[in-house]
Amino acid sequence: MTQTRPAPAARNPALVRAAQVGAVASVLALLWQFATAGQLLSQEDAMGGHATGAVVLHVANAVLLVATVLHVRAGGARWPAVLAAAVFAAGFVQAAIGDAGNMGAHVPGALVLSVGTVWLTAWAFRRHPVA
Secondary structure (H helix, E strand, O other): OOOOOOOOOOOOHHHHHHHHHHHHHHHHHHHHHHHHHHHHHOOOOOHHHHHHHHHHHHHHHHHHHHHHHHHHHOOOOOHHHHHHHHHHHHHHHHHHHHHHOOHHHHHHHHHHHHHHHHHHHHHHOOOOOOO
Protein backbone atom coordinates (compact mmCIF):
# COMPACT_ATOMS: atom_id res chain seq x y z
CA MET A 1 0.00 0.00 0.00
CA THR A 2 1.42 3.37 -0.94
CA GLN A 3 0.83 6.57 0.84
CA THR A 4 0.92 9.90 -0.85
CA ARG A 5 1.62 13.10 0.89
CA PRO A 6 -0.65 16.00 0.07
CA ALA A 7 0.89 18.60 -2.16
CA PRO A 8 2.10 21.74 -0.39
CA ALA A 9 -0.40 24.54 -0.45
CA ALA A 10 -0.11 26.68 -3.52
CA ARG A 11 1.07 30.12 -2.57
CA ASN A 12 -1.69 32.56 -3.31
CA PRO A 13 0.01 35.61 -4.89
CA ALA A 14 -2.20 38.06 -2.98
CA LEU A 15 -1.44 36.39 0.35
CA VAL A 16 2.26 36.26 -0.46
CA ARG A 17 2.26 39.96 -1.34
CA ALA A 18 0.35 40.84 1.85
CA ALA A 19 2.86 38.87 3.94
CA GLN A 20 5.75 40.55 2.13
CA VAL A 21 4.28 44.03 2.63
CA GLY A 22 3.64 43.37 6.32
CA ALA A 23 7.10 41.90 6.78
CA VAL A 24 8.94 44.74 5.04
CA ALA A 25 6.86 47.35 6.87
CA SER A 26 7.70 45.61 10.17
CA VAL A 27 11.42 45.61 9.38
CA LEU A 28 11.33 49.29 8.39
CA ALA A 29 9.42 50.15 11.56
CA LEU A 30 12.00 48.26 13.61
CA LEU A 31 14.80 50.20 11.93
CA TRP A 32 12.98 53.41 12.83
CA GLN A 33 12.62 52.17 16.41
CA PHE A 34 16.35 51.46 16.63
CA ALA A 35 17.18 54.93 15.28
CA THR A 36 14.86 56.71 17.69
CA ALA A 37 16.05 54.53 20.59
CA GLY A 38 19.59 55.62 19.83
CA GLN A 39 18.45 59.24 19.93
CA LEU A 40 16.75 58.63 23.28
CA LEU A 41 19.95 57.14 24.69
CA SER A 42 21.88 60.22 23.59
CA GLN A 43 19.47 62.41 25.58
CA GLU A 44 17.61 63.74 22.56
CA ASP A 45 13.85 64.23 22.69
CA ALA A 46 12.72 61.44 20.36
CA MET A 47 9.97 59.90 22.49
CA GLY A 48 7.22 61.10 20.14
CA GLY A 49 8.90 59.49 17.14
CA HIS A 50 9.58 56.31 19.08
CA ALA A 51 5.94 56.08 20.20
CA THR A 52 4.70 56.68 16.64
CA GLY A 53 7.05 53.98 15.39
CA ALA A 54 5.59 51.57 17.93
CA VAL A 55 2.08 52.18 16.58
CA VAL A 56 3.30 51.66 13.00
CA LEU A 57 5.03 48.45 14.11
CA HIS A 58 1.80 47.18 15.71
CA VAL A 59 -0.13 47.84 12.49
CA ALA A 60 2.53 46.23 10.28
CA ASN A 61 2.67 43.19 12.56
CA ALA A 62 -1.14 42.95 12.42
CA VAL A 63 -1.00 42.88 8.59
CA LEU A 64 1.64 40.17 8.77
CA LEU A 65 -0.41 38.16 11.27
CA VAL A 66 -3.57 38.32 9.14
CA ALA A 67 -1.64 37.30 6.02
CA THR A 68 -0.08 34.30 7.76
CA VAL A 69 -3.40 33.19 9.25
CA LEU A 70 -4.99 33.36 5.79
CA HIS A 71 -2.04 31.36 4.49
CA VAL A 72 -2.83 28.63 7.05
CA ARG A 73 -6.49 28.68 6.06
CA ALA A 74 -5.41 28.15 2.44
CA GLY A 75 -3.57 25.00 3.48
CA GLY A 76 -0.15 26.42 4.24
CA ALA A 77 2.17 25.79 7.16
CA ARG A 78 1.04 26.85 10.61
CA TRP A 79 4.38 27.90 12.07
CA PRO A 80 4.47 31.31 10.32
CA ALA A 81 1.09 32.21 11.83
CA VAL A 82 2.20 31.04 15.28
CA LEU A 83 5.41 33.06 15.00
CA ALA A 84 3.52 36.10 13.67
CA ALA A 85 1.10 35.89 16.61
CA ALA A 86 4.03 35.71 19.02
CA VAL A 87 5.72 38.70 17.36
CA PHE A 88 2.45 40.65 17.42
CA ALA A 89 1.95 39.95 21.13
CA ALA A 90 5.61 40.67 21.89
CA GLY A 91 5.21 44.12 20.38
CA PHE A 92 2.59 45.01 22.98
CA VAL A 93 4.68 43.52 25.77
CA GLN A 94 7.59 45.63 24.51
CA ALA A 95 5.46 48.75 24.59
CA ALA A 96 4.35 48.07 28.17
CA ILE A 97 7.90 47.35 29.32
CA GLY A 98 9.17 50.49 27.58
CA ASP A 99 6.43 52.62 29.14
CA ALA A 100 7.44 51.26 32.53
CA GLY A 101 11.01 52.37 31.85
CA ASN A 102 12.55 48.92 32.31
CA MET A 103 15.34 49.18 29.73
CA GLY A 104 16.99 46.05 31.12
CA ALA A 105 14.10 44.05 29.67
CA HIS A 106 13.10 46.38 26.83
CA VAL A 107 16.39 46.19 24.92
CA PRO A 108 16.74 42.37 24.90
CA GLY A 109 13.03 42.14 24.10
CA ALA A 110 13.60 44.33 21.05
CA LEU A 111 16.26 41.93 19.85
CA VAL A 112 13.94 38.93 20.24
CA LEU A 113 11.20 40.82 18.41
CA SER A 114 13.67 41.61 15.64
CA VAL A 115 14.73 37.98 15.20
CA GLY A 116 11.11 36.87 14.85
CA THR A 117 10.38 39.62 12.35
CA VAL A 118 13.43 38.86 10.22
CA TRP A 119 12.59 35.17 10.27
CA LEU A 120 9.06 35.91 9.02
CA THR A 121 10.45 38.24 6.37
CA ALA A 122 12.77 35.51 5.10
CA TRP A 123 9.83 33.09 4.96
CA ALA A 124 7.66 35.61 3.09
CA PHE A 125 10.26 36.00 0.33
CA ARG A 126 10.96 32.32 -0.26
CA ARG A 127 10.35 31.32 -3.87
CA HIS A 128 8.93 27.85 -3.33
CA PRO A 129 5.84 26.66 -1.46
CA VAL A 130 6.56 26.31 2.23
CA ALA A 131 5.05 23.45 4.16
